[in-house]
Amino acid sequence: MSLSTLADPLYERLLRSFPADQAYTSADWDTDTVPSPVQHYLDHLLHHHGRQETDRLRRARTDWVDYDHPETEQAARTFFDAIETHAQVPSDQWAETLRTATHRTTDYLVRPVPTLRSFAFEASSNPVPVPQIRWRMRFFGPYAYLRDAVQAFAKKRDREALTPDAFEQVLRRVDERMTADFDADRWVRLLDPLFNVARRATDQRQVPLSLLRTFFEEKNAARIADRLTAYELGGDSDAVPPDSLRPLIDEALTEDQSDQREVPESPLEDDAHAPMGPSHAETTDTSSGESAGEAAPMWKQFAQDRSPPRTEAGDQNDDGSQPLWTQFQKRKPASDPDPDSSSPPASETQSPSSSLPSDSTSASSDPTDDLSALEREVFGSTPPKRTEYIQKLFQGDEDAYRQTLERLRVTGSWSTASQIIASEVFREYQVNIYSDAAVHFTNAVEAAFQE
Structure with missing residues (x-):
């Protein structure tokens, strides 16, 4: 079923409510009749045209007027501000503008990554400056994490421009990993804008199953998509509301967990999912800088192996060397550092962000502070940035911060620790995984396993 299944009826309804016999401004469509994603798109479109109009008038200046005079500057500033404030969609362009807005926003809600690539690059294969990409992405309101x-x-990465392929790789990785451990309630909340659009388009808060399948397939949630296919083949309905979708997702997730428990443990998979060392991460970076590896730096390569960590100290490879996964299995007590340790210095095993100076107000200097002791066990020799972690990673919840550290303290491997960080910190609190706080926190925990 085409994405126009919702976009067409939404457009026709809105055009009846807002006929193309006048110009329209933001105040006109600021009503419950217009879905918020469509409002957002139209608002940004007016802002865009207002800026363009202002730029054209500025370029029309000549030396016959002293535009640097304070009175002229003040008058020009007032005039240009008024132009942007009173931008409007002309009546003769309203119908096409409204059609474009309804179809693009509906496409975005179902297939955000392909829609953003098409919109940001306009079928070009050439790099586009990052500020221009960000400006174009702002036409779309939901899924701000992208x-x-x-x-x-x-x-x-200190990039001034991105190619279409690099742009898509970043978005797909983030989109998949952000939702990788969503439960049914969080999936339904993410779909809320799409259900609202459906209600405005059809008077029913339900979305066609074909569109929902596409939505989940785009995020590599194949099990859920398959469950929706089976439900549709059962002939019960071709569209579902949130209350009917939730149990279908629950069933799919339960089946997925059952399958994971039945998968036999494979020694090869342990090595395949072990964290990459810095040297490996650097050598896989291509000269063009647009490889898939760039979309997910080393600390972001969260291990997917869900099997229990192995602890047999005697495990070795056929050649007698120690398997890679065992290198991250044990950590030294932070209270008994070895000054003659042969481990590489932190500067060789961490990213630059992990060596940032510690926040002087972050952690208590009192050695009897239980939380400080817990931080020393989890972060090792890396100074913690407690205030920044709590505020930016745990939304100000110190108890949640402490509980996460408690779990990390008893974790036997970096693989398991990375899964805890991904699910209980980044996804639970919708953290920007590329933020300084997220990178510093992850690097500090990983470095402790290498001490």
């Missing part, structure tokens, strides 16, 4: 990911990726 915009944050592009901004953070460009900042971390």
Whole structure:
């Protein structure tokens, strides 16, 4: 079923409510009749045209007027502000503008990554400057974590422009991993804008199953998509409301967990999912800088192996060397450092962000502070940034911070620790995985396993 299944009836309804016999401004469509994603798109479109109009007028200046005079500057500033404030969609362009807005926003809600690639690059294969990409992404309101990911990726990699392929790789990785451990309630909340659009389009808060399947397939949630296919083949309905979707997702997730428990443990998978060392991460980085590896730096390569960590100290490879997974299995007590340790210095095993100076107000210097002792066990020799972690990673919840550290303290491997960080911190609190706090926290925990 085409995405126009919702977009067409939504457009026709809105055009009846807002006929193309006048110009329209933001105040006109600021009503419950217009879905918020469509409002957001139209608002940003007016802002865009207002800026363009202002730029054209500024370029029309000549030396016959002293535009640097204070009175002229003040008058020009007032005039240009008024232009942007009073932008409007002309009546003769309203119908096409409304059609474009309804179809693009509906496409975005179902298939965000392909829609953003098409919109940001306009079928071009050439790199586009990052500020221009970010400006175009702002036409779409929901799924703000995708915009944050592009901004953070460009900042971390010091990129001034991105190619379409690199852009898509970043978004797909973030989109899949952000939702990888969603339960049914969180999936339904993520779909709330789409259900609202459906209600405005059809008077029923239900979405066609074909569109929901596409939505889940885009995020690599194949088990849920398959469950929706089976439900549709049963002939019960071709569209579902949130209350009917929730149990279908629950069933799919239960089946998925059962299958994972039945998968036999494979020694090869342990090595395949072991964390990459810095040297490996660097050598896999291509000269063009647009490889898939760039979309997910080393600390972001969260291990997917869900089997229990193995603890047999005698396990070795056929050549007698120690398997890679065992290198991250035990950590030294932070209270008994070895000054003659042959381990590489932190500067060789951590990213630059992990060596940032500690927040002087972050952790208590009192050695009897239980939380400080817990931080020393979890972070090892890396100074913690307690205040920043609690505020930016745990939304100000110190108890949640402490509970996570308690879990990390008894974890036997970096693989398991990375899963805890991914599910209980980044996804639970919707953290931007490329933020300085997220990178510093992850690097500190990983470095402790290497001490």
